[in-house]
Amino acid sequence: MARYEEIAQDLRVLITSGEYPPGAALPLMRDLAEQYGVSDITMRRAYGLLTGEGLIESRGRSGTFVREHPDRLRLTVRTRQMERDELGYYSGPETQGWRPLQLPDGEQTQVVTLLVPADIADTLGVAPDTRLTVRRRLIGDPDVETHRQLADSWLAPWVAEELPLLSGRTGLGGMYDRLEEWGSQPLQWREEISARMPSPEEAAALVMPSTGVPLLRTLRITYFAEAGPERVAEVQDIRMSAAVFALGYPLPRGESARWPVEPATGDYYQDPPEA
Amino acid sequence: MARYEEIAQDLRVLITSGEYPPGAALPLMRDLAEQYGVSDITMRRAYGLLTGEGLIESRGRSGTFVREHPDRLRLTVRTRQMERDELGYYSGPETQGWRPLQLPDGEQTQVVTLLVPADIADTLGVAPDTRLTVRRRLIGDPDVETHRQLADSWLAPWVAEELPLLSGRTGLGGMYDRLEEWGSQPLQWREEISARMPSPEEAAALVMPSTGVPLLRTLRITYFAEAGPERVAEVQDIRMSAAVFALGYPLPRGESARWPVEPATGDYYQDPPEA
DNA sequence: CAGTGGTCTAGACCACAAC
DNA sequence: TTGTGGTCTAGACCACTGA
CATH class of the missing domain: 3.40.1410.10 (Chorismate lyase-like)
Structure with missing residues (x-):
């Protein structure tokens, strides 16, 4: 496991265990980098990984926080x-x-x-x-x-x-x-x-x-x-x-309606990005 | 817009327009970095952005490819x-x-x-x-x-x-x-x-x-x-x-069933990661 | 004005894939 | 063996936030 993955895992444990509850501020990247003895960039990757997982978010230049789960x-x-x-x-x-x-x-x-x-x-x-x-x-x-x-x-x-x-x-x-x-x-x-x-x-x-x-x-x-x-x-x-x-969706009782189940193709977005 | 975002956007256009169809190999990171006159790492970030969007995937050490959309x-x-x-x-x-x-x-x-x-x-x-x-x-x-x-x-x-x-x-x-x-x-x-x-x-x-x-x-x-x-x-x-x-889900004709619609809370994964 | 995240570079080494 | 992506570092500058 790469160093940044290890660090991300450490943080993941702290977050999902409630040590850092939703809304809490995470340590500064620079501080943590020093603590772990890794470079800035490696620490950034760890944070980036968790951001991609939806666990944390950085708010501009005011800090990094555990994402709240908003009401759906x-x-x-x-x-x-x-x-x-x-x-x-x-x-x-x-x-x-x-x-x-x-x-x-x-x-x-x-x-x-x-x-x-x-x-x-x-x-x-x-x-x-x-x-x-x-x-x-x-x-x-x-x-x-x-x-x-x-x-x-x-x-x-x-x-x-x-x-x-x-x-x-x-x-x-x-x-x-x-x-x-x-x-x-x-x-x-x-x-x-x-x-x-x-x-x-x-x-x-x-x-x-x-x-x-x-x-x-x-x-x-x-x-x-x-x-x-x-x-x-x-x-x-x-x-x-x-x-x-x-x-x-409510599930009706008994046999539910069916329709052809041939595999559908996937997609990805096709909007014309502005070049 | 950051340089790596610009590059990612260029690639996005090439991919969604069909220039690089699903399954196609993308240029080497090193080559593209040279073409654009940016560092390795900047090009990697561009690729990383597209990977996070699900547009491309890198297959180990054998290249980077446009993601196929598999049948669903x-x-x-x-x-x-x-x-x-x-x-x-x-x-x-x-x-x-x-x-x-x-x-x-x-x-x-x-x-x-x-x-x-x-x-x-x-x-x-x-x-x-x-x-x-x-x-x-x-x-x-x-x-x-x-x-x-x-x-x-x-x-x-x-x-x-x-x-x-x-x-x-x-x-x-x-x-x-x-x-x-x-x-x-x-x-x-x-x-x-x-x-x-x-x-x-x-x-x-x-x-x-x-x-x-x-x-x-x-x-x-x-x-x-x-x-x-x-x-x-x-x-x-x-x-x-x-x-x-x-x-x-089939939609039944006429008034469909309903249930309480108070906002639900969101979640994120709570599994205990192995520390 | 200090704090903090964002971006970028040059250079290096590693490990696995495919031939 | 060569190609390719993956990881890591040290150091620098920028731009916005918030006191």
């Missing part, structure tokens, strides 16, 4: 609201005050053409290197800056072709109604939850550290399945800080 | 099986071959007394610094070393007192039946999903990198609610690599 918002999906609403996010009493926020470019809704993330391409049934139009929104609590979610809506090409829905004043809520009329069958929804590290842009938009805290990601999939094989109409990609949110 | 297993819970089964994990056709694996100490089931993670203490209704007995298992596919889940079962103190269940040959499956008899009401289940970075021990047990890939975490909560306020009997803490697993 437990969110549940409400299907009925989803059917009416055009906002792609989790709702409930705790999200009453939520509204669209400004994206980095100053808009509330951004419509751009991007490379489709690998797992969404897979779900939509398009080639992995396809570019599609995506509708992006940032939604959250204007008063609590960390309570926000970034939501992308990807429409299947056949939907975009069949229905002139994206334009004008037809919200997504209206779209679901129209789709059901058009397909003469009810839509179904499912969600697939995963996690990965955020891109710098995502971290900035969601006001979360870009290291130590993962992104919790929900793919909300809208599809027809009643007649014949599954036909995916839309995939919403909802991203939020895993330090701030937890997602809840 | 999409898992669904089957409630019926859960009622019968004593194994705390997600099941379905793709987990047919799964069985208990050996924990680092060589056992299949480890029963130890540990500090309760903050969010589980909260759910169980015990003080944050309580120590409780936990039953730990590692379950997975013996043939695919990354297909594994680490599951801890925490019993509420009142359950441990009321029923002599932990000992002997009474599995958890049996426990649920007995609990329902005892309480003369059906048990209910819900799941709360979150993510955080793994501890080194968790990363080792789950055969995942300890950096760049988050841990996907499910709290499966067993409780009585029919008569009076909610009474939590057990919390299972199921952890898996977010690069390998995604969790799926």
Whole structure:
């Protein structure tokens, strides 16, 4: 084990045992380096390791502290609201005050053409290197800056072709109604939850550290399945800080619904970074 | 922006634009350092940043590569099986071959007394610094070393007192039946999903990198609610690599079930690291 | 203005991978 | 054997925080 790993391990024990409780200040890097008889840089690596694990955080030039575990918002999906609403996010009493926020470019809704993330391409049934139009929104609590979610809506090409829905004043809520009329069958929804590290842009938009805290990601999939094989109409990609949110699902008693379980592909972020 | 961040950004663009596709080898650190006219260490930091984001990985001494996104297993819970089964994990056709694996100490089931993670203490209704007995298992596919889940079962103190269940040959499956008899009401289940970075021990047990890939975490909560306020009997803490697993939930049509939504507390790993 | 973390360099040695 | 990433050091300067 490398020296910096040993030191990190020492600190880990002190932190998880409660010696340094959440919020406590850690010793100065310089002091500890001297104590251990290692160089500045080696000590920094030890601290860096723990930062990457989400155990500690350095606050600018005022010290290094044990990370507090903030309360997490437990969110549940409400299907009925989803059917009416055009906002792609989790709702409930705790999200009453939520509204669209400004994206980095100053808009509330951004419509751009991007490379489709690998797992969404897979779900939509398009080639992995396809570019599609995506509708992006940032939604959250204007008063609590960390309570926000970034939501992308990807429409299947056949939907975009069949229905002139994206334009004008037809919200997504209206779209679901129209789709059901058009397909003469009810839509179904499912969600697939995963996690990965955020891109710098995502971290900035969601006001979360870009290291130590993962992104919790929900793919909300809208599809027809009643007649014949599954036909995916839309995939919403909802991203939020895993330090701030937890997602809840009731488990119905008895046999739960199932769907095809072919392996999904993973993804990593595909947003075009500003070069 | 620091020099190493600029360089990382350059590489990010090359990777997400497909210039360096998944699996491709990145230039040697030494070469790039020379090209950019920076020191070795600065270039290492740039690479380290991208590693922490999960974009690239270095394979020992054979080079640095763009991370492949492996197929993710999409898992669904089957409630019926859960009622019968004593194994705390997600099941379905793709987990047919799964069985208990050996924990680092060589056992299949480890029963130890540990500090309760903050969010589980909260759910169980015990003080944050309580120590409780936990039953730990590692379950997975013996043939695919990354297909594994680490599951801890925490019993509420009142359950441990009321029923002599932990000992002997009474599995958890049996426990649920007995609990329902005892309480003369059906048990209910819900799941709360979150993510955080793994501890080194968790990363080792789950055969995942300890950096760049988050841990996907499910709290499966067993409780009585029919008569009076909610009474939590057990919390299972199921952890898996977010690069390998995604969790799926069907959304029932209409009003979905709800439960109390007080903020949950966050957690970080509390396992006793070997000092 | 002192304290503290952030960045950067030049140079060195090691250990394992792949041939 | 060579290539490659991993680790470590001593020393320096910067920039923001907070008294």
